[in-house]
Amino acid sequence: MTFHSTEQTQSWRRVCLSVFLILLLVSFLSYLITDDHLTLKISHQAHQTGMMANQVAQPYHDQTVIDEGKKEEKMSTCERKKTNIAMVKTHKCVSDLMGTMMLRFGEKHNLEILLPKQGGSNLGYGPDHSFNNAIPSRLKSGKYQMMALHTMYNYTNWTNIMEHPFDLVGLVREPLAQFQSYFSYYKFAEEIQLQFTVDPRDSFDFFIRRYPEQIGGQLPHRIKHYPLINTMLYDYGARGLTRPEQFKSLIGQIMRNFTVILVAEMFDESLVVLKHKLCWDWSDVAYVTTNQGKYKFEFRNETLLEERRGHHRRFAPYEYMFYSASLDKLKADIKIIPNFFDQLLEMRSVRRKITEWCYTNKTSVDSITIKTKFSKTDQTVFRKQDCTKMRMKIVDYTIKLIQDRYHYTPTEHWDGEFGEHP
Template sequence: MSSNCRLSLLGRRSRRQWLHLIVFTTAVLFVYVVVSRALNCSNTQSVIRDWSVYPVDTPVFQHNQTVVSDSALRHQIGKEEFQHVAFLKVHKTASSTVTNIIQRFGWKRHLNFILPSSSPNLISQNESITEKNILHMDKDETFDILCNHVLYDQRQFSKYLPKDTVYIGIVREPFAQFVSSVYYYKFKWSVPYLTRLPNNAPIKYLLQNPKQYEPKRCENSFTKNRMSVDFGLPKELFYTTDRKKILPYLRKLHTEFKLVMIKEYFDESLILLRRLLGWNIQDIIYVKMNSFNYVARVSYRDRHLHKQHSFLDYCLYNYFLQVFWRQVRQQGEDFHTEVSYFRQLRSAIEDFCLEMKKNSALHRTVFEAKETEFHSNFIIDKDICGLLMLNEVEFSTQLKWRQFPHLRIRGNRI
């Protein structure tokens, strides 16, 4: 056999071997992907429970209406629920959604709220609680909850709230919070200093000319260190970039707030909140509130300028982001499983409520979530859906009417 023939045969044999190797490797990878997906699907399905929608008058609903009592569930969790809560409602951080959760909790238990005296939902944008900006209870009654906009001042808060009050806050990535504020307060609320900005590039013009647009007093601005304003940081800190001067106050806040939620990790924050307060999982179900759709034009330079513009907010956010993850690491192994389960449950309930809002024929149905390791059996009906989708102005008004019946005006809000 000639040398050319041998080389040809060897080449064919080599190509055949390579082809077999490729086919074998492909088959192995295919099996691996299929098995991995099956395992992942199994892990996901392990936290999906039997959720059903029943007509109110069916025997199935009547039979499953009560399975495990709330007190039994709290015993299972290991603590009684806290009912004295101060939530610092920070601007444009998903705080309206949290406010609805807390208002719904207090409404169900007939708790007393600190409520604004002259606005449906706003105690103050530029000061803390005073004798004049809230409605006062009878002398023999006490307040339980605070969750409307007001600047934080621990001394003022403690004058009106019980000693065992749990303080909760929330923060958001500073640039995202800033952009949201610009568009929300310029285009929805027409705040004067923001309406002067060009409509086509408000972020760019504000950050390049802050002295031309920003109010002189920090508490009058919605767009410069607003989270730090809401948290009541001392005014002298707004004019420094010395972290050594800023850090002591952040540590002080850490001792006063049991939890500062992170908007970017909202569901994780709510599970921490539930565990901290000993609440039930149905207490923290939510439908997103007060969202404002916009398309922002931003650049890398805008982000860079904003770090100088709102330096204090970055310090605040980064500090409590570290604290947050430390708290998450201290949770048990079931924490992330509960977060995953909660996301699925919440999404299913939101879909049910939104569909009920569109279709009046569904008003005679209920959503049932059967008992799991995370909650007792509970239902969501038309009334609960109504509360879930009640905005903060409407909810605050309803709370005022119940706490102070004499303020109610027939057929109108206060």
Template sequence: MAKLCKISSMISKRAMIRLVCFGAVAYVSVFAVFQWPRQPVMTNVIQRMCERSPAFRPTCSCQERKTTPSRPSPQPSVIHTANPTKRLPEKQHVAFVKTHKAASSTVLNILYRFARERGLVIILPKLGNYLTGTYLNKTRILPPPKGKKFDILCNHAIFNYTSFSSYLPTDTEYIGIVREPFQRFVSAVNYYRFTHPKKYLQRIPGRRGAILKTYLENPMAWEPENPMQSMTNNRMAIDFGFPAQLLRNESLFDEYLISLNKTFRVVMIAEQFDESLVLVKRTLNWSLKDVVYTIKNRARFKTRASGIEGKLLMNFYQVSNLDKKLYDFSLKRFRKQIEQEGPDFHKEVEYFRTLRENVASFCTRWQRKPKLEIPPSNWSRGFSVTRRECTLIRLEELPFVSYLQSQRKNDLLGLGANYDFMKSIPL
């Protein structure tokens, strides 16, 4: 105690005040940044099967589409292919089909940040991160605050145009994402066997390296009786709205692909993620800052896919034929869209790749500077990334959606809900 008194007497009163103030500010800052509300994941699996007729009309007639009153013009954006000084209105109404295990959680973070920065209203479930099954159910959805309507849909929901369009404005842009089917399958086994276990995958015997081989020797022997519960068999086709009970009907799926092609502006390719984001950025007239990211929702365990070839691989593609058709169709369309963008597109992709690596480095490594300054380029005005923005960029899906749900509930308590709009939406 005597030593402590002696040390304290050596410190000036001004230095002591500064030390105390610095400690208080540091504590408040850390608490403010990381005090995120958390909610458990909604683990119930969708049971209701798709009804055939509406699912085959993703581009339904004008009579079926719900009319929406005109809205104020969105804020201008500076995004233009090679002319950052030209302002184009950014598109703020977006529906994103969140495909399982296809880098969709990373896209979700981008959409969450975009909506939060602009005060847009996301369609949020009351609990968890799943909206519903084939049709959105408004009893499970948090209503928009009074005086507002929904702008963005991006959480887990099986695509159905008739249902989606009843919640969103008529100028909504539809975006999706696909991944090479076998790689998506391996990722799904990794995640739903070890990280977020599904019972049907836990039944497969053997060590991690043998699980895939055991499954692929007879895939349908391990699949659940209800196809809607599967995360490994044609899951992308199901997420894009094709009826699960018709998974063996290839001719109908060919017809369905034509309908999807008319509805979706961009179907991203997970293996070309940076290219996909630049295409989305150009299509929606967003900025490069809007689409920077860090990878989300990686599985903690890896199942080796070595030795999967020949008959085993053929078995997989035979039972996952719709996912392969969807991927091949989307990849061909994606490449054509890239060609139409011109050679400047690839230069922007390279610039964006360097940019997001710099942002990731700044956000994941401790540095003294409070923000990262990005100079102007041929594709964007200059901007900065703050530490607070880094926290949002790095935030995983579940804590982020919990945070947004908490904010929405606070808004509803303070402003009230737009119940008139919710009443106008069919169940």
């Protein structure tokens, strides 16, 4: 039999007490860490791995700026979809895809959609545009439930023509990428080549390094007709603004008034937020990419991109301020949506299955049902007829809607220029 001294016994007791306290502390910390925190960490790692290679926006992080006075949302318990939607169809910001998505939702739910009599994707421009070219509403109120085509945002005018309450949806894109696409889409290179005798491949750099001080007054008349400074903010009503405080005030109003602003570089993330805030289904935000970067500049020289961004920021600084504020708003929305990254993974899985089914289904089956966790009925149903609509060009979709609803075919199409309809 072995006997321990009193000192040895006390030392052993201290060791046991220390181990007990450590185990108690670990148990307490485990209690504090909720499943949501663990899910967020794991999903965040998956999200970082799957980020698009050409993404300009910084990855999501916790240093999020939330607008003053904005209350934190709880998990959506909505049962009824929001159906009064007005969208700013910002030029070259995934706007045709989003416009088609909105029209598809409006047609599916038989909403009164604001459509131009002449067809096409433009409703008219100007800060005080009165929509005289719109097909009259069939509702007793004379108002509309869905607006998704090109026009200049004006909160007062939109309030007068939209059913209440309504939600505002916006679109933005990294400013340099948006302007390059804009420059290419409207074929500025050819005219700058002729005007200044430069290689068309160098026309963008020639323009962005010299505009507006050196060449602003020498530009061809057609190019002068387009907004060239703050091309995104122009769609949000920034016509005639000159002072910094005016732009800051407008950007602040947009951040407060808009339910969601979709960011092209975080498009899938934006759609999860849209689905959450509007109480939509995954089938409502399904999409296929039809414009495969057609108007992007091909090369990926990061040094040149930063140089171009510096030149662009010089004459369009408020585009970058607007884009930064939109990113902050999106990240704040992401932060308060429960299980966000799990929802993002499910959304991408649903979209992939719908896309595969749409392209491979040769049977008479008219819908596909997908089991989903983050939906009101634990399943997502997508109709075969929506496969075709999802791939339609927006101009063709507006013509189809006019034919189906109003039984005539528009003969005039006004889709290329800014300004009031002639």
